[in-house]
Amino acid sequence: MALPAQSAFQLRTMGQAILVSDHVNATPNGGPLTEVHVVQPVITSIADLMHGRLQATATLNLESVTMPEGELALGGWGEGFVDRRHPHTTVHELTLATRDLLGHLDGAGRLGVVVGKGFVPYGSDDPMSRPMVHFPVNHHLSQIIERAVAIVQYDLGPVTVEGALFNGDEPEHPSQWPLIRTPEGTWRFGDSWSGRMTVRPVAALELQASYAKVHEPERRAGGVLDVHRTSASARWDDPSVRSGRYLMAEWARTSEFDGQLGFSSVLAEGQVSRNRWRAAYRFERTERPEEDRLFDPFHAKRPAPDNSIIGISRWTLHTVHLAADLLQTQRAIQVTPFVEFTAGTVTKVGDGIFDPRAWYGGNAVRQLSVGLVLDHGMRGHRMGRYGVLAAMDMMHDH
């Protein structure tokens, strides 16, 4: 499939911010809590260079300013935060990609190469590009983000194959850049790898399966621990029909300590759109490691001082989301009030000492969020897709 003709240089800029009030019925060692934050304040610029042969992507994420202590989130975890979603790094993406490196030399095939900081080709779309405002519990099982990454892609017909090298360590704070090499000379870039295959049997349907070996994700200096992540998903998105329909189902599993420790997730979500209205539903059942917490119970020590956990929790959550576009200005800024409600249970898996009833006062958990999305061009943008995948998205947009 040929790429559409482009001018020598094109720049697209998009952005969003979400003002949200979150009310959670059960917080660690406490009762209900309500907070107001601006979440997901991002600005993305995509520059097409050399008539589209090169594409540069930069995303600035200001969550370090608007929610430095994280966002209340049922089951949220990762990067030292627990029961909160951590703020993402300020420079969220900064990549340079080719979309068809060999041009006509490889016939209908397209070879893409991507370098920079961004999403690793693994798992499903970033939750920021999906219907719900709140991230699912499985974010750290189903996406690998904010890494120094080098990706090679090849797209032929309905199949895209990707392979990547990246640094295994997760960011320790929002202003941190990926560590390429430790001061002692140990390479972190390249200590981890991933592969993903995407098949599109029909235009609206996308199937992906991926695997990643992530080296010592929670310790920047490296170490010995390899984490193995596996993901498979199916995505149906047909915006062409009058009532837009989106469906996605995924399974993901992370395995650590030579398989002694594993966490699984299943998730299914869908959305229907009609005129100004959008309604979405998400189900997920995700397991989460439980670690000893700090004096601030929304945090766990990172890196942990040993190889132990105190248990595994399983979060079974149903989320409904209803939104209506309030206005659409000539400058394409959409103002969309929304309400999102999550209800479900957190239960103990196995015989660890972590007891959700002691931490949350019971097994039933609920979160009610109301807010306002301000969006300019971000809706429909599938963040973290570069090179040949970005070209494919662009063609669909056309």
Next chain:
Amino acid sequence: MRHGTLVGLFLAVALSGCSSAGTTPSEHTLTLSVASGNSQTATRNTVLGADFVVKLVDQVGAPVAGKSVTWGVVFGGGSLAPTTAITDANGLAVTRYTLGPFLGSQTITASVSGATAATFTATATGGSIALVSVTPMPTGATYHHDTFVRDGIAFVCAWNAGIRIYDVGNGVAGGSPSNPKLLSSIITAVNGVPGGVSAHNAWWFQNPTNGQKKYLFVGQEGFGSVPSASSGDIHIVDVSNLAAPVEVGFIHVAGAGTHNFWMDEAHQLLYAAYYNGGVIAVDVSGTLAGDMSNRIIAQNLPGGTGRTYVWGVTLSNGTLYAIDMVSGFWALDPTTLAIKGGGSNVEERYGSDLAVNAGFAYTGTWGTRSGVRGNAIKIWTLNPSTGVPTLVDSLLIPNITTVSDVAISPDGKLLVATAEGGAGNGLYIFERSNPRSPTLVSSYLVAEGLHTGEVAVVNGHTYVFAAHDPSNPSMMIFDITGIVP
């Protein structure tokens, strides 16, 4: 840029919604202020040279007589005489402060009804904690977990970097606590344990029956899940030549992993806490080589299956003491490991380390259990005939979640604790003139926390060899000589 404006608008809305501060008009009509005596310095536990004096005036600045001033110690543990005083015709009230044992700044307040309290500070001097060296762990070492110090040699358990052997005053390489000299290192075998080398703790066995200083026992802490799973072997390293250690054997317990050790060297017995495997006793007499698992002569799970996760053991006065994270503090028979008493005696917190000395024991606490943080050191008396512990008191350390290690100085005067999990992370020194009620005399805060603190005397000085938690793991050596005369 319109997108920036967009985000800025949201920020402004959010921030304006989140920040509302009001002022409350003062209802105070009197003013209490420090007149003299503030900021004195003296040796701790001594009377200051000058009185604390406050002055009370009304709204036009005229002295107020006949008002009762209450004096109180906010921090420092000292005493005041008197604790209440009446203002004289000049509006003055006086007290004298005897410094408490805590080194550094101590805080005293004077308060009177209708006025804002006045605050005094005084500085207590004396022996203090002095950080004498910081030795980073080598490239790729994820943690420094524990240190065993004997004869001026420090065996540093550096997790995936194995065991690192330092001269810290032995003389063999000119090292000292302020300048440790690396003699050698050894990366012990993985033995198929998930988590890798994970060198966690060590004990240098000095065999009084033959004079050998040949074997170093190394604990490996692999993957674990409290309270049901653990992994890791005891590795036996021949350190006859400290410059060239060689691993010669191991001890394996199926389904469990080791934690802290204690030795009855005279009887050539190694005791090891084994988490969900309870406690084991191992005959380590003679030559040790290969799989020494058949030398295990006793094993017991004091809390029973599902309620046993033993952190540490200590032999004292014919009783083996075991602290279990889940089921409490136990007294065991050192030969059979049969239960003598104790257990189910710390139910509100998880247990951590232990230290035993002359009829008293101290146990740390860990993590958060049913909302209660592990910020306590439990104080136990030990029955002189049966050895059975009785809980008599607790010390609390604020702003932490774990007392990760407790130790007693060789002269018995000091109780040393390390702390993790909060703003109170660091090193705490208590004096034990009354062992039933140790008194905090000094602390040294370390932001990321200290995981362990081994107390040892090297060339006449008392040091704490502490394991500094990641992200920059290191051996921190503190001189605590003279804190208590």
